[in-house]
Amino acid sequence: MPELPEVEVTRRGFADRIAGARIESVRVGKPLRWALAVEPGALAGRGVLGVRRRGKYLLVDLDAGLLLMHLGMSGSLRFDTALPAPGTHDHFDLVTSRGTLRLNDPRRFGAVVYVEDEASPLARKLLGGLGMEPLGDGFDFEAFHAGLRRRRAPIKQVLLAGDVVVGVGNIYASEALFLAGIRPTLSAARISRPRALRLHAAVRDILARAVERGGSTLRDFSNVDGQSGYFQLEATVYGRKGEPCRVCATPVRMMRQGQRATYFCPVCQKH
DNA sequence: AAAAGCCCCTGGATGC
DNA sequence: TGCATCCAGGGGCTTT
Numbered sequence: 001m002p003e004l005p006e007v008e009v010t011r012r013g014f015a016d017r018i019a020g021a022r023i024e025s026v027r028v029g030k031p032l033r034w035a036l037a038v039e040p041g042a043l044a045g046r047g048v049l050g051v052r053r054r055g056k057y058l059l060v061d062l063d064a065g066l067l068l069m070h071l072g073m074s075g076s077l078r079f080d081t082a083l084p085a086p087g088t089h090d091h092f093d094l095v096t097s098r099g100t101l102r103l104n105d106p107r108r109f110g111a112v113v114y115v116e117d118e119a120s121p122l123a124r125k126l127l128g129g130l131g132m133e134p135l136g137d138g139f140d141f142e143a144f145h146a147g148l149r150r151r152r153a154p155i156k157q158v159l160l161a162g163d164v165v166v167g168v169g170n171i172y173a174s175e176a177l178f179l180a181g182i183r184p185t186l187s188a189a190r191i192s193r194p195r196a197l198r199l200h201a202a203v204r205d206i207l208a209r210a211v212e213r214g215g216s217t218l219r220d221f222s223n224v225d226g227q228s229g230y231f232q233l234e235a236t237v238y239g240r241k242g243e244p245c246r247v248c249a250t251p252v253r254m255m256r257q258g259q260r261a262t263y264f265c266p267v268c269q270k271h
Numbered sequence: 272a273a274a275a276g277c278c279c280c281t282g283g284a285t286g287c
Numbered sequence: 288t289g290c291a292t293c294c295a296g297g298g299g300c301t302t303t
Contacts, residue, residue, distance in 0.1 A: 033297095125299085285291105286293100
């Protein structure tokens with residue numbers, strides 16, 4: 001569900017409010033993707049230092065250890081001092097002195113995992129292979145281009161894989177490639193330098209813009225206060241199969257790449 | 272090493 | 288209205 005912008009908007013929505021809180025209790029509902037990996041009661045009494053993001057993971061730093069949270073396809077977080085009794089899909093509550101952080105995740109592809117530190121085997125397994133952060137200063141073009149050159153797979157799938165650059169999900173991959181004028185099937189290794197420059201800028205711009213708009217093209221994304229982000233940012237090609245391209249009016253095409261839908265304009269993205 | 276498939280799970284939309 | 292089918296924002300794991 002959530003791509004980088006939604007995860008970042010989620011983080012900003014509660015990071016300052018939860019920092020400095022003390023954990024009072026932890027409630028675990030139905031199993032998520034992985035087990036919490038700590039006895040819930042063992043977290044009571046610990047302090048919350050802050051919340052960082054790495055790719056689509058949220059890292060909740062405690063005064064001892066940290067929680068890795070992932071929203072999967074259908075997860076969302078709420079943070080409030082007065083939440084109703086947990087519903088069917090509320091599978092994790094972190095009850096703190098400042099409020100309760102609650103994960104709602106119908107499909108349960110998400111996860112909350114405790115690790116002692118980022119060097120732990122589990123943290124390394126999950127975070128170790130992640131690529132560059134697209135927002136901020138670390139998104140170096142030369143490294144990006146070098147990353148593309150060593151991959152022969154279609155550029156759409158290289159963007160999605162997250163080992164060159166993180167945070168680009170299925171919607172924003174199509175959107176960024178449209179913005180850059182690049183055909184999603186083009187082998188990443190065959191992208192010329194000028195076009196790689198356009199893609200580098202497109203990835204950054206599309207994600208930054210979505211963060212600014214407060215989250216997204218996603219129909220059922222809601223922020224930590226429970227407000228919906230219903231089509232705050234209109235998709236240019238994603239989900240618009242058969243509809244006219246906003247630039248040239250040619251019908252947008254849909255195809256499948258690795259079991260995921262890809263949308264593109266055959267004219268604006270010739271190769 | 273890289274690439275391609277396979278799953279995990281639930282709910283909503285669509286079609287008969 | 289009822290039921291079957293398809294599809295969905297992710298990504299780790301297994302197999303080529």
